[in-house]
Amino acid sequence: MKTLADGGYDISAFFLDHRDVIARDWTQRVAKNSTGRISAAETQSELLPILDALLKIVGEWPNVSGAPFEEVRALLSEYSRSRARNGFSPAETATAVFALRDAVLSEANKNPQGPGYTGIERFSQMIDSLGLITFDAYVRTRETIITSQTEQLLELSTPVVKLWNGILAVPLVGTLDSARTQVVMEALLQMLVSTESQHAIIDITGVPAVDTQVAQHLLKTVMAARLMGAECVISGIRPQIAQTIVALGVEFGDIVTKASLADALQLTLQRSGFEVRKSERKA
Amino acid sequence: MTIVQHWSIDGVPADAQAAEFEIQSDADVVKVRQAARQLAQKAALSIVDQTKIVTAVSELARNTLIHGGGGTAQVEIVKNEKRVGVRAVFMDEGPGIADTTRALSGGFSTGGGLGLGLSGSRRLVDAFDLDTAPGRGTRVTVTKWAR
Numbered sequence: 001m002k003t004l005a006d007g008g009y010d011i012s013a014f015f016l017d018h019r020d021v022i023a024r025d026w027t028q029r030v031a032k033n034s035t036g037r038i039s040a041a042e043t044q045s046e047l048l049p050i051l052d053a054l055l056k057i058v059g060e061w062p063n064v065s066g067a068p069f070e071e072v073r074a075l076l077s078e079y080s081r082s083r084a085r086n087g088f089s090p091a092e093t094a095t096a097v098f099a100l101r102d103a104v105l106s107e108a109n110k111n112p113q114g115p116g117y118t119g120i121e122r123f124s125q126m127i128d129s130l131g132l133i134t135f136d137a138y139v140r141t142r143e144t145i146i147t148s149q150t151e152q153l154l155e156l157s158t159p160v161v162k163l164w165n166g167i168l169a170v171p172l173v174g175t176l177d178s179a180r181t182q183v184v185m186e187a188l189l190q191m192l193v194s195t196e197s198q199h200a201i202i203d204i205t206g207v208p209a210v211d212t213q214v215a216q217h218l219l220k221t222v223m224a225a226r227l228m229g230a231e232c233v234i235s236g237i238r239p240q241i242a243q244t245i246v247a248l249g250v251e252f253g254d255i256v257t258k259a260s261l262a263d264a265l266q267l268t269l270q271r272s273g274f275e276v277r278k279s280e281r282k283a
Numbered sequence: 284m285t286i287v288q289h290w291s292i293d294g295v296p297a298d299a300q301a302a303e304f305e306i307q308s309d310a311d312v313v314k315v316r317q318a319a320r321q322l323a324q325k326a327a328l329s330i331v332d333q334t335k336i337v338t339a340v341s342e343l344a345r346n347t348l349i350h351g352g353g354g355t356a357q358v359e360i361v362k363n364e365k366r367v368g369v370r371a372v373f374m375d376e377g378p379g380i381a382d383t384t385r386a387l388s389g390g391f392s393t394g395g396g397l398g399l400g401l402s403g404s405r406r407l408v409d410a411f412d413l414d415t416a417p418g419r420g421t422r423v424t425v426t427k428w429a430r
Contacts, residue, residue: 177309209316209334211341212397240334247335248342248403249389 018107025103030096050075062126080137090138094131101127158183160191167199167268173206181217192230199268203261205236215250235264301359312344315356326360326367328429336369336427339407342400343373343423351375368428376420
């Protein structure tokens, strides 16, 4: 058994001798905890490169921030990213790393006087640091996901669709704050110009609560469209919303409101001079 | 008062009867509103009454933010001998309201809104209590009972 410069024991021999047993035990422990979200084969193909990369640099343990650990850190980060995307919790992700210690300990315990056992302390320190690396990488991945989802949501939240020649619809879903109203209004006014539409339907079926701020935003949007010569109809007023608006005392004045988008479409078609009727031809 | 749980990210825990929030941004207004909706559902308010208390909470939370310069909100399920309901308390240490009669009359606004928030909220709930004076901050308590 070789003693290293810093007084630690080189347990590389133990690891190399028992590599296959440890690898099998480790992947089994991790696969058991992942409860079917990731296959055993996948777990193995993710974990074994990490183990082998670690075994290549046994002499560098436990200084995980050093340059020799670069490959291990990269592999671990990649592993954490894939776990974060697959919906694992950060604890589950870090536990996978800690499971390596359990696997090594259970192997070393089979022969307490053997060479493996004496180097365990440094190994254990290293595992703790590696666990922290997975945690870091996990959180960074989650933050990236959240940021991109927020951006996607803002884009998604403001579609202006063309229902018919000269008729646009804005289906609003979710909370209507000042920032979103601004985006909706701009998108609607732009579309009114580019499609030369005279009519727009603002559907609020997906807006959970209409308070005075939402009402004011709706009124402003309708007024702006009016200035451009377009008429707006507000649709999707559910019974509870209607009663709340009345109790609040908000007045929509001469703005036409309808219970459903279908009613609003029928009205705007009529206003634009279209006639909708059932075909008399037999199919 | 029942147990108050401090929660900021995930809304109201499933078993909670009450929630307390800091109101410092628009996002906080949304959180208070969601908590009010969850508790109103739990108190088995009708859909109309749920919408009314949620809308009132939304108005008052925004008042706390805009006029009170931020503050706190407590939403809780309350019970008396006959009924279950939802109560919300909004507190701020802002400038207070000098002319409460005018503030409650409707159509009067100092913040560029429609001026219907306070008066409208009063009409949306069963009990409305306004405690304010210039320089002393504002405390609004509203209750909606299940019918």
